[in-house]
Amino acid sequence: EAQVTQNPRYLITVTGKKLTVTCSQNMNHEYMSWYRQDPGLGLRQIYYSMNVEVTDKGDVPEGYKVSRKEKRNFPLILESPSPNQTSLYFCASSSGGLGNTIYFGEGSWLTVV
Amino acid sequence: QKEVEQNSGPLSVPEGAIASLNCTYSDRGSQSFFWYRQYSGKSPELIMSIYSNGDKEDGRFTAQLNKASQYVSLLIRDSQPSDSATYLCAVITGGYQKVTFGIGTKLQVIP
Numbered sequence: 001e002a003q004v005t006q007n008p009r010y011l012i013t014v015t016g017k018k019l020t021v022t023c024s025q026n027m028n029h030e031y032m033s034w035y036r037q038d039p040g041l042g043l044r045q046i047y048y049s050m051n052v053e054v055t056d057k058g059d060v061p062e063g064y065k066v067s068r069k070e071k072r073n074f075p076l077i078l079e080s081p082s083p084n085q086t087s088l089y090f091c092a093s094s095s096g097g098l099g100n101t102i103y104f105g106e107g108s109w110l111t112v113v
Numbered sequence: 114q115k116e117v118e119q120n121s122g123p124l125s126v127p128e129g130a131i132a133s134l135n136c137t138y139s140d141r142g143s144q145s146f147f148w149y150r151q152y153s154g155k156s157p158e159l160i161m162s163i164y165s166n167g168d169k170e171d172g173r174f175t176a177q178l179n180k181a182s183q184y185v186s187l188l189i190r191d192s193q194p195s196d197s198a199t200y201l202c203a204v205i206t207g208g209y210q211k212v213t214f215g216i217g218t219k220l221q222v223i224p
Contacts, residue, residue, distance in 0.1 A: 040216065090157075102147070102159070104157050107155070107156050
């Protein structure tokens with residue numbers, strides 16, 4: 001079954017405590033990305049990756065890091081989380097091309113207190 | 114001006130009616146257009162994709178694209194209460210490098 005798996009699904013953490021949200025896809029997709037979704041602001045792209053070792057900033061990259069060492073994995077790293085990073089996060093992957101489908105993970109609810 | 118604009122709604126329609134959802138975009142270089150449905154707290158799921166001017170139909174759903182007017186719409190015929198969700202318009206510009214979502218329109222289908 002085609003899947004994008006992200007963990008943890010729910011997390012409450014404290015300001016400044018580094019955390020990583022993992023993302024893995026089993027579709028051999030080249031493209032992966034991270035989004036955050038906030039009320040009234042919609043889905044905003046944080047970072048994206050076009051292939052192994054190739055990443056670039058999206059619309060809201062501040063406070064986040066990513067890495068793409070393997071094709072299937074694309075972790076999101078919050079080095080020093082702050083309360084304004086409290087959000088619903090989605091990992092996504094696609095094969096590329098004009099009409100391709102973007103597959104989303106189930107989402108990770110992150111609360112920073 | 115936002116790159117992809119949608120009315121946040123809510124848009125309320127009676128069961129069995131046609132729901133019309135609209136989206137405008139600012140970048141004339143945009144190439145691919147998508148409609149996603151998102152239930153509260155869940156991940157978006159693809160309903161339709163379109164990249165040529167005109168209409169594209171899939172069951173009860175019809176996507177319409179007008180690149181000259183920079184406008185894409187989604188029609189849902191015979192609306193059902195299960196169609197109640199937020200509908201996200203997504204636009205791809207420059208290959209995969211730029212994927213921009215609208216804020217979504219909340220649709221409520223009243224039984």
